[in-house]
Amino acid sequence: xxxxxxxxxxxxxxxxxxxxxxxxxxxxxxxxxxxxxxxxxxxxxxxxxxxxxxxxxxxxxxxxxxxxxxxxxxxxxxxxxxxxxxxxxxxxxxxxxxxxxxxxxxxxxxxxxxxxxxxxxxxxxxxxxxxxxxxxxxxxxxxxxxxxxxxxxxxxxxxxxxxxxxxxxxxxxxxxxxxxxxxxxxxxxxxxxxxxxxxxxxxxxxxxxxxxxxxxxxxxxxxxxxxxxxxxxxxxxxxxxxxxxxxxxxxxxxxxxxxxxxxxx
Numbered sequence: 001x002x003x004x005x006x007x008x009x010x011x012x013x014x015x016x017x018x019x020x021x022x023x024x025x026x027x028x029x030x031x032x033x034x035x036x037x038x039x040x041x042x043x044x045x046x047x048x049x050x051x052x053x054x055x056x057x058x059x060x061x062x063x064x065x066x067x068x069x070x071x072x073x074x075x076x077x078x079x080x081x082x083x084x085x086x087x088x089x090x091x092x093x094x095x096x097x098x099x100x101x102x103x104x105x106x107x108x109x110x111x112x113x114x115x116x117x118x119x120x121x122x123x124x125x126x127x128x129x130x131x132x133x134x135x136x137x138x139x140x141x142x143x144x145x146x147x148x149x150x151x152x153x154x155x156x157x158x159x160x161x162x163x164x165x166x167x168x169x170x171x172x173x174x175x176x177x178x179x180x181x182x183x184x185x186x187x188x189x190x191x192x193x194x195x196x197x198x199x200x201x202x203x204x205x206x207x208x209x210x211x212x213x214x215x216x217x218x219x220x221x222x223x224x225x226x227x228x229x230x231x232x233x234x235x236x237x238x239x240x241x242x243x244x245x246x247x248x249x250x251x252x253x254x255x256x257x258x259x260x261x262x263x264x265x
Contacts, residue, residue, distance in 0.1 A: 007032050007076040012193075016091045019186045020173040022202055023092050026188075027084065027195040029143070033077055034193040037218060038145050040075040041067075041120045049256075053119040058132035059206075063122040067218065069252050072118070085113045085139060085222045088197045093226060093240070110236055113139075113224035116249045123215040129206035131172065137221035138241055140200040142169065144190040148213020166209040171202055190215060220251075 009030035016025045044050045044065055054064040072078040089111055097104040116137060134140045151164045168187045176184035188196060198204070200221060209215065225243065227236040 004073055005076060006073075006079040007036055008079070009033065016088075016095075018095070020183045022173070022199045023088075023095060024171070024186070024202075025084075025088050025091065025197040027197070029193040029195055031193065033080055034145065036075045036077055037143070038216075040071055040077075041122075041145060041216060041218065044071065044120055045122055053117075056117075057119070059121065059123075059127070059129045061121060061123050061127040061129070065120050065122070066250065067118040067120055067220075068250075068255050069115070069118075070255060081115060081220065082113070084141070084195065084197060085115060085224070086111070088139060089113050089224045089226065089241075107231065108229060109239065110227045110229040111224065113222055115220050115222045115251060117251050118218065118220040121215075121217045121219060123206075123217070125210055125212070126208050128208035129204075131170075131203050131205040133203050134200040134221050137200045137223050139197065139222040139224065140202075141195060141197040141220050141222075143195040143218045144192055144216070145218065146214050146216035147190045147192055148209075148211070148215060150209035150211055150213060150215075153209070153211045165207055167207060167215055169196070169204060169206050171198065171204045173202065190217070 007030075009032050012028040012030060014025065014027045016023055018024075044067065045063065051066040052064060053066045054061070057064050069078060072081060090106060093109065093111070094104040147167070150167050153166070154164070165187060168189050171186045171188075172184065173186075174182070174184040176182045188194075223242045225241040226239040228239050229236050
């Protein structure tokens with residue numbers, strides 16, 4: 001059986017914050033992971049046989065391409081992504097229990113999670129993502145691989161003192177007045193090696209930019225199931241997540257191998 005060694009360096013930094021209602025986790029990846037994924041997506045983008053994922057997505061973007069589980073495995077990054085999802089689920093459940101004044105012990109839960117869709121987005125000038133959420137999943141994420149220097153390109157005199165949000169990702173939890181004590185909108189500026197994990201029903205959008213350069217990212221969706229687990233009786237009870245766990249998706253399906261035709265001379 002062929003086994004591909006997985007890249008296992010720890011992230012440079014990882015932060016889980018409740019900037020508003022739901023928890024968003026921000027991860028700064030080790031360069032080894034980022035570089036491996038750039039190389040992987042270079043190959044997918046150059047390969048004309050890589051399938052488009054665009055019909056399933058909201059983006060006004062020409063090149064949104066399918067990534068299979070075996071692509072991440074071959075790049076040595078499959079284990080890392082799956083561990084990020086699992087850790088995010090545990091972090092969210094732990095904070096939910098803490099908010100209710102309850103203790104959380106991982107031994108009291110049976111938690112399973114799995115990525116069920118993944119794609120690369122190769123975004124260029126004037127392309128964008130309108131506000132949307134993701135369906136058929138519980139968790140979504142975006143990881144930035146390439147980001148051009150597109151800030152301050154517009155040169156609008158009346159906006160000199162304004163912050164430039166070109167190319168930023170924008171999360172919307174609710175609309176709050178300027179004098180509110182709440183935060184309803186959070187923006188992040190993309191940078192290579194920056195991973196954001198968030199609930200799939202959290203509305204988000206990506207602003208366009210102008211000028212040359214590719215803004216490349218990987219996005220993925222994931223599902224999870226959490227059951228309480230009684231060690232004495234071995235009994236499991238549903239707690240949260242997907243009760244109908246998907247067994248087979250496009251992400252886990254085998255890629256079509258190139259068939260070489262042989263001709264008799």
